Amino acid sequence: MGQPGKRLAFVPRLLGESTLQRIGNTPLLRFRKLTRGLAGIEVLAKAEWANPGGSVKDRPAANIVAEAFGTGELCPEKTLLDSTSGNTGIAYAMLGAAQGFSVTLCIPRNVSDERKRAIRAYGAEIIFTDPGEGSDGAILKARELAAAEPEKYFYADQYSSDANWRAHYSGTAEEIWQQTEGRVTHFVTMLGTSGTFIGTSRKLKELNRNVRCISVQPDSPFHGIEGAKHMASSIVPRIYDPSVADQEISVNTEEAHETLKRLAREEGLLVGISGAGAMAAALHVAEQAERGSVIVTVFPDAGDRYLSESFWDQL
Numbered sequence: 001m002g003q004p005g006k007r008l009a010f011v012p013r014l015l016g017e018s019t020l021q022r023i024g025n026t027p028l029l030r031f032r033k034l035t036r037g038l039a040g041i042e043v044l045a046k047a048e049w050a051n052p053g054g055s056v057k058d059r060p061a062a063n064i065v066a067e068a069f070g071t072g073e074l075c076p077e078k079t080l081l082d083s084t085s086g087n088t089g090i091a092y093a094m095l096g097a098a099q100g101f102s103v104t105l106c107i108p109r110n111v112s113d114e115r116k117r118a119i120r121a122y123g124a125e126i127i128f129t130d131p132g133e134g135s136d137g138a139i140l141k142a143r144e145l146a147a148a149e150p151e152k153y154f155y156a157d158q159y160s161s162d163a164n165w166r167a168h169y170s171g172t173a174e175e176i177w178q179q180t181e182g183r184v185t186h187f188v189t190m191l192g193t194s195g196t197f198i199g200t201s202r203k204l205k206e207l208n209r210n211v212r213c214i215s216v217q218p219d220s221p222f223h224g225i226e227g228a229k230h231m232a233s234s235i236v237p238r239i240y241d242p243s244v245a246d247q248e249i250s251v252n253t254e255e256a257h258e259t260l261k262r263l264a265r266e267e268g269l270l271v272g273i274s275g276a277g278a279m280a281a282a283l284h285v286a287e288q289a290e291r292g293s294v295i296v297t298v299f300p301d302a303g304d305r306y307l308s309e310s311f312w313d314q315l
Helices: 014-021 058-071 087-099 113-121 131-148 162-179 193-206 255-267 271-290 309-315
Strands: 028-031 042-047 079-083 102-108 125-130 151-153 186-190 213-218 247-251 294-299
Touching: 014 087, 028 162, 042 162, 058 087, 058 162, 087 102, 087 113, 087 186, 102 113, 102 131, 113 125, 113 186, 125 131, 131 151, 162 193, 162 255, 186 193, 186 271, 193 213, 213 271, 247 271, 255 271, 271 294
Parallel strands: 042 294, 079 102, 079 151, 102 125, 186 213, 186 294, 213 247
Antiparallel strands: 028 042
């Protein structure tokens, strides 16, 4: 028994260990048909749907939860609260089910049905926000709830948590370095919370200061690339540092849709739209790159998370 009046640290149920052990070490895919005509240049992508929760967001969610357990900010008496466009929410819900803590998520009502259903399947509570306000509306609602009942919630705040980018610094970047045998010359990825880009870029630049890191975002405030942020018109994540980028590229929704179709019909890969947008940008980089370049991007999730979306009817 613990000493009277002394609070015991929360130790997650062992049931969660197998789930945690499956996060990371995702495959690095090669593309030959999409890169026809780009002699001597490799374009590669991390298949993050191989994570147990089906997306890249398993990495930061697991790290945020682990650090919160360590500090005692998250305990059995508190509910994890955050805003999400879906994937981080699925990861939190999965971890909550496996490790025995409650999860409440603020989500724009217009996110795909597949992601809503996955979150509910894990038993998490969803609070829907105005779709017209996008991810910013969900952020503001989560902040409101956290401020009103601080004793009830651990506000994970993925947009501000350094545990977010550190997950990629110690995980994603190291995997890319090892999988390319240190040959990576360019890293290209879409901005959302910015954690993937910031953490991976910082580590890759430590490993080789000549690696060029290129951030990608939608070209306008009104776009159809779910999970991506147009920084100039959004609440900018605290963890975002624009100075990390050697170059910024904007892509439009139509270009992302076209690349999504090409990936499906030429490479046999059904990817999410943000990954397709990142690949469109990676191909632009490849067109200007020197022979011998190794360009790596990230597919945050698979396309089956979006099959209820109407844009598939136009492909």
